Amino acid sequence: MTKKLWFQAGVGILLALLIIKYFLEIKSLFYPIAVILSAIFIPLLAGGVLYYVTEPIQRFLEKRKFPRWASILSILVIIGALIYAFIAIVVPPINNQINHLIKATPNLANELSDMIDYILKNREDFPDQLNDAIERMTNSIQQYAVFTSKFLVQLISSIVSGAFILILVPFFFIYMLKDHEKFAPAIYNLFSGSRRQWVKKTLTDIDDVLRNYIQGQILISFILATLIFIGYKIIGLEYALLLAMFAFFMNMVPFIGPWVALVPAIIVGFLDDPMKAVWVCVVTLVAQQIDSNFITPNIMGKTLDIHPLTVITIILAAGNIAGFIGILLGVPLYAVGKVIVKNIYEHRKDIKSAATKNI
Numbered sequence: 001m002t003k004k005l006w007f008q009a010g011v012g013i014l015l016a017l018l019i020i021k022y023f024l025e026i027k028s029l030f031y032p033i034a035v036i037l038s039a040i041f042i043p044l045l046a047g048g049v050l051y052y053v054t055e056p057i058q059r060f061l062e063k064r065k066f067p068r069w070a071s072i073l074s075i076l077v078i079i080g081a082l083i084y085a086f087i088a089i090v091v092p093p094i095n096n097q098i099n100h101l102i103k104a105t106p107n108l109a110n111e112l113s114d115m116i117d118y119i120l121k122n123r124e125d126f127p128d129q130l131n132d133a134i135e136r137m138t139n140s141i142q143q144y145a146v147f148t149s150k151f152l153v154q155l156i157s158s159i160v161s162g163a164f165i166l167i168l169v170p171f172f173f174i175y176m177l178k179d180h181e182k183f184a185p186a187i188y189n190l191f192s193g194s195r196r197q198w199v200k201k202t203l204t205d206i207d208d209v210l211r212n213y214i215q216g217q218i219l220i221s222f223i224l225a226t227l228i229f230i231g232y233k234i235i236g237l238e239y240a241l242l243l244a245m246f247a248f249f250m251n252m253v254p255f256i257g258p259w260v261a262l263v264p265a266i267i268v269g270f271l272d273d274p275m276k277a278v279w280v281c282v283v284t285l286v287a288q289q290i291d292s293n294f295i296t297p298n299i300m301g302k303t304l305d306i307h308p309l310t311v312i313t314i315i316l317a318a319g320n321i322a323g324f325i326g327i328l329l330g331v332p333l334y335a336v337g338k339v340i341v342k343n344i345y346e347h348r349k350d351i352k353s354a355a356t357k358n359i
Contacts, residue, residue, distance in 0.1 A: 040168065045329075047172030051180065052214040054079070058177060072177045090241070097242040194347075202343045209335050216296075221251035224258075224291055231283030235276060237269055254311050254331050256319075258288060306335065 054075045061071040184207070188199040229244035237243070243265045250261035262284050270277035306314075311331055318330030 040172075043168035044172050046169045047176055048210075049214055050079075050169070050173045051176040052211050053218060054177070055180075055211065056215070068178060072174060075177065076174075090245075093241050094245060097239045100239070194351075198343065198347045202340060205339045205343060206336050209339055210332060213332050213335060217252055217254075220291060220295055221248050223295055224248075224251050224287055227287040227290060228261075228283060231287060232265070232280070235269075235279040235283060237265065237276060237280060238272060239268055243268065253315075253327055255315055256327065258284070306331065306338075310334075 057075055057078065058071045061074055062068070066074065184200065184203045188196050188203060191199050225244045225248035228247050229240055232240035232243060243261075246264065247258070247261035250257035253260070262280070265280045265284070266277050269280040314330045314334050315327050318326030318333075320326075322329075
């Protein structure tokens with residue numbers, strides 16, 4: 001029985017739970033380690049994302065005989081140029097739209113308040129079906145507003161708490177560009193024989209999954225934000241660039257992000273003209289359909305191969321456990337875990353096949 005996979009897996013789970021239990025009981029002993037890890041987590045994460053985004057550029061340059069130092073310097077120059085272009089071209093109109101939105105906020109709030117007062121005063125004249133629909137919609141909006149506010153508060157708190165240590169990001173980023181080939185060998189060289197080959201293959205698969213996910217998610221978010229911006233400009237929505245930029249960052253969060261990005265656009269459109277809010281929904285629906293049918297399948301393919309229901313479950317569970325960071329990292333961490341489990345299963349299968357042949 002001890003050789004059965006289910007028995008070994010059960011023992012492994014029990015040991016992991018015991019380790020977690022005793023770790024929590026003596027957490028004061030590991031508190032300094034936890035502080036250090038939490039301090040470097042955000043810059044390490046940001047540096048890793050930047051590395052995976054710029055790694056194709058480095059590979060392209062080094063194929064054309066650029067030395068390592070020249071490829072890194074070229075990437076830094078490109079990033080600096082992009083930041084300068086963003087500040088020079090995109091920031092001024094966004095700044096103008098933010099200032100205009102701040103000035104218009106009191107009027108928007110008054111219009112919204114007047115609209116709510118009108119609905120409440122005239123509810124008795126509405127048909128029962130319409131009152132029921134309004135009540136359901138109000139409850140849904142309240143629940144969604146609570147969720148969105150918590151989501152945004154966690155997002156802002158995460159950004160603020162990590163802002164003071166972002167100075168470390170360039171160091172992690174440059175180090176990854178310089179020595180990224182040394183990371184995997186430093187791990188799999190600790191093993192030997194078939195186990196070494198298995199660890200090497202697993203690390204390669206993890207690297208491929210993370211690369212495809214990060215590069216694909218950023219590219220998809222950029223294309224979606226561009227489509228949304230074009231659509232908002234066509235329908236004449238105010239603050240189109242600001243809302244599209246918000247959609248770009250929110251679309252990086254699977255499933256929930258696009259819906260969070262839709263809420264402020266609907267509010268802005270509805271306060272201008274109720275019909276414009278409908279057009280906002282149409283633009284978003286068209287952009288999402290283009291994404292799900294053409295963009296995502298061609299960019300991401302079946303790299304992750306995760307069912308949408310699984311994605312929703314992961315995001316909800318990760319959000320409850322770790323807040324915004326959990327929502328952001330839940331899907332890629334699940335994909336990494338899936339790769340590890342898959343490789344374990346294949347490795348055990350190969351061992352059984354080899355044992356059967358020997359018999």
